[in-house]
Amino acid sequence: MTRQDLRKRGAALRERLGVAVKDEAVPGFADFAAEVVYGGVWDRPNLALADRMVCTLSALSVLQRPAELKPMIGGALDLGLTPRNILEVFMQSGLYAGFGTTEASSAIAKAVFVARGLPVPAEPPRDDTNEALDARGRELMGRIHGERGRQGYAAPDNPITGALFPSALRYGYGELWFRAGLDDRQRMLCAIASFTVMSLEGQLRKFSQSALNVGLTREEIVEAVIQTGPYGGFPRALNGLAILSAVL
Numbered sequence: 001m002t003r004q005d006l007r008k009r010g011a012a013l014r015e016r017l018g019v020a021v022k023d024e025a026v027p028g029f030a031d032f033a034a035e036v037v038y039g040g041v042w043d044r045p046n047l048a049l050a051d052r053m054v055c056t057l058s059a060l061s062v063l064q065r066p067a068e069l070k071p072m073i074g075g076a077l078d079l080g081l082t083p084r085n086i087l088e089v090f091m092q093s094g095l096y097a098g099f100g101t102t103e104a105s106s107a108i109a110k111a112v113f114v115a116r117g118l119p120v121p122a123e124p125p126r127d128d129t130n131e132a133l134d135a136r137g138r139e140l141m142g143r144i145h146g147e148r149g150r151q152g153y154a155a156p157d158n159p160i161t162g163a164l165f166p167s168a169l170r171y172g173y174g175e176l177w178f179r180a181g182l183d184d185r186q187r188m189l190c191a192i193a194s195f196t197v198m199s200l201e202g203q204l205r206k207f208s209q210s211a212l213n214v215g216l217t218r219e220e221i222v223e224a225v226i227q228t229g230p231y232g233g234f235p236r237a238l239n240g241l242a243i244l245s246a247v248l
Helices: 003-017 029-042 049-063 066-078 083-097 099-116 130-150 165-173 184-197 201-214 218-227 234-247
Strands: none
Touching (some): 003 066, 029 218, 049 083, 049 184, 049 218, 083 099, 083 184, 130 165, 184 201, 184 218, 184 234, 201 218, 201 234
16 A cells, blocks of 8 residues: 555545644645554554544543544544443543543543433433442452452552552453443543553553453554554553563
């Protein structure tokens, strides 16, 4: 495929996603982005467009890029993601980047939903006990991570990390991973994309191995990291791929 062909494919995909071409601050940037971002990354095989969108929304929310996030939310709706899917991406990635990112990104999303006349289903009230959340969190962590779920900061006998990790277990694994709107596979994509753009190498190493336990293939995990390149920067994506090359 020539560069011109790749550029045309990328421009068509960008149009499909509804990402408008802005006035160019740098001459030739629109063609460059069509070729590199949309033709070179978005149009790669081995990861569905909807999955690429989950990764992209996670990355943009973590990085707090509102100008890029707003049109991408529209593109996510056009690909078939629901308002609840999109909000849950921001909820999941907020566990890693801070829940202020959840609030900021969700406000942008809700403005897009209102403009399109799309309702957002309410989350039914949850009255699980702390004991139930803890048990569910331990079960999920064991199922996803295996022995890695009891190592490092997750070690049950670590008196320092033990001051915080029980809350991560209860509310992260026991609560967030069981919310409606995303399945385990999609939440894992959120985690991988978030850890890559945040350069959280230890977490990426752990979760990239665990991703195989929720139905992601090796190729999909690699593509999830590659998808973050245009948004978090190619060096971070390459560092993430170096980790994958060591653990997969």
